[in-house]
Amino acid sequence: MSGAHLRAPGLEAAGIAHGFGLRDSPPVPELVRPRQVHGRGVARVAAAGAAAGAADAVVTAAPGVAVGIATADCVPLLVAADAGRAVAAVHAGWRGLAAGVIGAALAELRASAGDDAALRAAIGPHIGPCCYEVDAPVLEALGRFGAELAGALSPSRPGHHRLDLGALALRDLRDAGVAHDAIETATACCTSCDAARFHSYRRDGARAGRLVHWIRASALPRG
Numbered sequence: 001m002s003g004a005h006l007r008a009p010g011l012e013a014a015g016i017a018h019g020f021g022l023r024d025s026p027p028v029p030e031l032v033r034p035r036q037v038h039g040r041g042v043a044r045v046a047a048a049g050a051a052a053g054a055a056d057a058v059v060t061a062a063p064g065v066a067v068g069i070a071t072a073d074c075v076p077l078l079v080a081a082d083a084g085r086a087v088a089a090v091h092a093g094w095r096g097l098a099a100g101v102i103g104a105a106l107a108e109l110r111a112s113a114g115d116d117a118a119l120r121a122a123i124g125p126h127i128g129p130c131c132y133e134v135d136a137p138v139l140e141a142l143g144r145f146g147a148e149l150a151g152a153l154s155p156s157r158p159g160h161h162r163l164d165l166g167a168l169a170l171r172d173l174r175d176a177g178v179a180h181d182a183i184e185t186a187t188a189c190c191t192s193c194d195a196a197r198f199h200s201y202r203r204d205g206a207r208a209g210r211l212v213h214w215i216r217a218s219a220l221p222r223g
């Protein structure tokens with residue numbers, strides 16, 4: 001599988017071109033990526049070659065255009081409306097989750113595809129609760145998740161907890177109206193545990209590389 005990307009089976013079955021990056025994945029030609037700032041900004045891309053600017057989610061309904069984001073432990077999400085009429089790539093670390101980047105991205109996706117569009121989402125490789133320990137300031141920032149934050153935590157050492165970022169991403173997808181059976185987690189493996197396949201900031205520090213994840217809008221024009 002050298003040089004490949006990870007595919008989410010549901011997106012694959014729906015005929016949506018996409019990939020979650022591995023350490024040795026080849027670059028995707030003409031991929032539009034934002035300059036990521038750990039916020040909730042959403043870039044809407046109207047054409048291939050457009051600049052996405054500063055954002056942590058990128059949406060397009062332009063036929064055949066691929067959008068992407070990069071991660072090294074944060075949660076990557078790829079979302080498609082209908083059969084790829086519009087698509088979104090989202091970068092959600094704890095700051096983005098706290099800020100509500102997933103909800104913002106899905107609102108923009110619905111604005112592009114129509115309120116009646118059926119959404120399908122895949123959560124990609126990110127740091128698992130096995131390897132992700134956080135302290136009180138992070139938990140305070142994530143307070144909007146309420147009881148579900150408590151459910152995503154397990155105590156580690158005094159003042160620290162292990163946190164399941166993927167569980168929070170799942171909550172936001174459901175809150176944004178994505179049907180339970182249209183959310184995939186098969187590719188949500190731990191980036192820190194699997195050094196052979198993934199870059200990890202927690203594991204490798206400042207020298208960590210980035211995994212690039214992408215999704216392409218259907219080549220067929222709308223209508």
Ligand SMILES: [Zn+2]
Binds near residue numbers: 128130131190193
């Ligand atoms: Zn792990």
